[in-house]
Amino acid sequence: MxxxxxxxxxxxxxxxxAAIEIPQDYLDGLQAAADVEDGDLSSFVLQAMLENYEAAKEDRRxxxxxxxxxxxxxxxxxxxxxxxxxxxxxxxxxxxxxxxxxxxxxxxxxxxxxxxxxxxxxxxxxxxxxxxxxxxxxxxxxxxxxxxxGLFGTDYRMLFPSDGIEGIKRFYLDSLVAFGKRGLACQPAIIGIGLGGCKDTCMVLGKRAACLRTVGSENSDPKIAALEREFKEIGNSIGMGAMGFVGKSMVVDCNIEVGYCHTGGMQMSVHAFCLSSRxxxxxxxxxxxxxxxxxxxxxxxxxxxxxxxxxxxxxxxxx
Amino acid sequence: MSPRKIRLSTTPTQEALDDLQLGDIVYLDGLMYTAREGVYKRALEEKANIPMELPRDSAANFHCSPAARINPDGSFEMGAVTATASFRFAKWLPEWMEKSGAKLIIGKGGMTSKDYKSFFVPNGAIYLSTVGYGTGALLGRGVEKVEAVHWNEELGLAQAMWVIRCNNMGPFIVASDKHGDCLFERENAKIAENLHRVYEGTRPATLKRYGETDDRSDEVI
Missing domain, CATH: 3.30.360 (Dihydrodipicolinate Reductase; domain 2)
Structure with missing residues (x-):
């Protein structure tokens, strides 16, 4: 008992x-992003965020x-x-x-x-x-x-089997660019993608993929794990960084979770767990x-x- | 090249404001007040008297609600401070600027160059964006003191008007200038040039959404 x-x-x-201490896996991921970021403003933003995590822990705020x-x-x-x-x-x-x-x-x-x-x-x-x-x-x-x-960075779309991986990539990019502009998604983020299920479970899967998996983790299905790596790479090649400034850091990691869905559909949701991945x-x-x-x-x-x-x-x- | 860093008063001279360039990093000294939905509705739609002498006491309007509490003895505990997205307040700002004489509008994500040219430039005002988002702990360190909380009973802690004394509070980024140019639109335009390449090999969804556009240079706010 x-x-x-x-x-x-x-x-x-x-x-x-949760409110005060940034998880180490996210911190390592962001540090790696800061190391390769070469946009002036994006770099400044990432350095400020790294200082911010220290300040939060020091002050317990x-x-x-x-x-x-x-x-x-x-x-x-x-x-x-x-x-x-x-x-x-x-x-x-x-x-x-x-x-x-x-x-x-x-x-x-x-x-x-x-x-x-x-x-x-x-x-x-x-x-x-x-x-x-x-x-x-x-x-x-x-x-x-x-x-x-709770406000920005999440979207859902009913795709169909005929949309294929190309359609999944399109909606992924649409979501990142739309919410990445002006930094509304507070990127670089852990991007969670839900595929399949029903509409509600698709949202739940994607949210859990963003919030309940760590940076560096992989889906146990090797083909899905390969997609995760490819999607991280694509997201970071948009040319957009922190706050929507020119840069190369949008995605700290991409996690995909799947659930069995209706035979005619391929539901997809995208979620962004932000610079404060608490x-x-x-x-x-x-x-x-x-x-x-x-x-x-x-x-x-x-x-x-x-x-x-x-x-x-x-x-x-x-x- | 690292950005230029500037210290600025929350009751700045027009000369200091005119000198600001897109991408400058700013640290603030003086009083600022928070104002989001509740404050505009109360002051502008319900015509309540603004409980401060503006712009004498402060010309800095912060789109923010802090992670904070009011202690039983009436004192305040302010932890982290982060802005909320400003585009939702654009409809109230022209009237607010007229009433309050605000010169610094501080928030998240900025507004459109159309907004800047139509009511920021005529009022000599500048938009400052918070950084991150959000550097809540760093900004919290810049809060020397909470001077007052107005309309807490009417609006609740998150929507109340917090009056904050700042000491070297920052960083903020200059996101509009005296010409009404917009930092975010400048960056979006540069990024849009590259988007066709990233989208290669993708395909539009079979089932379209009503009213859907594929114009990737669209401003989304």
Whole structure:
């Protein structure tokens, strides 16, 4: 049984870490981009961002004034039990979100879409989002918070099998250029692409590809991994860099996730996780141990399974 | 070539403003106030009295809401400061400039050269863009003090009018000049020249979107 007070305390710490500490994989990716960038203005911008991450950590203040729309991804092992059950878990995550909004402080971004009511705590109807995943075996819970910006850089299009890879490339470029102009997407970004699923799951896959995979990770399908590398290269050859200035750094990494879709369609979504790619992760065990990390490790073989049943033994060997 | 760096007052002289060139890096000293949707609606549409003496106290209008809180004792805690995209406020700015005498409009992404020529140049105003985006922690360091928060009860923390005392706050980039030229449009034009090459080997979607255009030199804001 996982103690609920440890879940809430850990969740508060995660909110703080996500807002303040840029994950090392993104930092390494941006440093690599800064090393090759030769546009005057783009270079200046990347250097300023690198200084900004240091300032945030030194001062323990949020790295960006727009602290996004905090959300939670929760994953647990099959044997996990939580003190108070799922209702207590959701209450703990909502409390942690509200407390950290005041504590860090974060910007209270969340308002009612029509009445613009602001509770000043990033909590409201459907906010924060809490999404779930499960893994065979184990008694632990992974708490993952992502603070993604919420206005620009995302698009969806219904493509068809006849559009092919050429059509996918076209929509990819359209999305990068449209949102890259004037730097609205806050690039260079981790670009997540969702392919397939239904419209809603296509958006979910793409968003997770951007937010739940690290810079340098690859899809387990080697042909998709090759596409990811090619798309990163294409994005960085547009001639556009940070803030939409002339440059060569648009894409810190490109991650693609797929889901089975309608036989007549090829849904595609594009998402940009910005210069403040904020994510923080912790695993809480039944004995109260907490291990912090920045890799959500969401897309396991189990999450990408395509068979009716799942054979557990391979998973247990990895534990 | 690294860009020119300049320190500027938030109540600048016209001479200092006229000297600014596209791409210059600016650091600000003095008072600035934040203003986004809520502030314009309240001041211009609901005709509420602006709770500051403008432009005497400040000629710097920041399209921003900070990551900040008001403590129970009434003091303020300001963490990070980042701008929000300015194009959404263009419809209110001509009237706001007339009322407030704003000379520095600070935000994200700039506006169009049409906006600059039609109401920035006649008012002697310049657009400064934040950098990144966003260097929230660096800008937060430039906040010496939060002097006041106006209309918090009416508008909420994110939409309230925050009055900030800046000390060497930056960096900002000069994105419009005294002629009304636009830094982002200049860059977009250079990038557009190359786009046909990047698009080689791609194909337009089978199912078109209503009203879709393939003109890649379009300004998207």
């Amino acid at each position: 996982i103690p609920i007070d440890i879940i809430q305390k850990t969740a508060e710490t995660l909110m703080d870490k 949020a790295m960006c004034g727009d602290t996004g729309t905090p959300r939670w991804y929760v994953k647990m092992g099959n044997e996990t039990q939580i003190e108070g059950g799922p209702i207590a878990l959701e209450a703990a995550l909502r409390r942690a979100t509200a407390n950290a909004t005041n504590g860090v402080p974060l910007r209270p971004n969340r308002v009612h879409p029509l009445w613009r009511t602001d509770h000043d705590n990033n909590v409201g109807i459907g906010a924060p989002e809490i999404e779930y995943g499960y893994e065979p075996g184990g008694e632990w819970i992974d708490l993952i918070t992502v603070h993604k910006g 994510r923080a992760v912790a695993r809480v065990f039944a004995d109260g141990r907490v291990e912090y990390r920045t890799d959500p490790d969401w897309f396991t073989d189990y999450q990408r399974r395509e068979t009716v049943d799942w054979d557990a033994p391979a998973m247990e060997a990895a534990e």
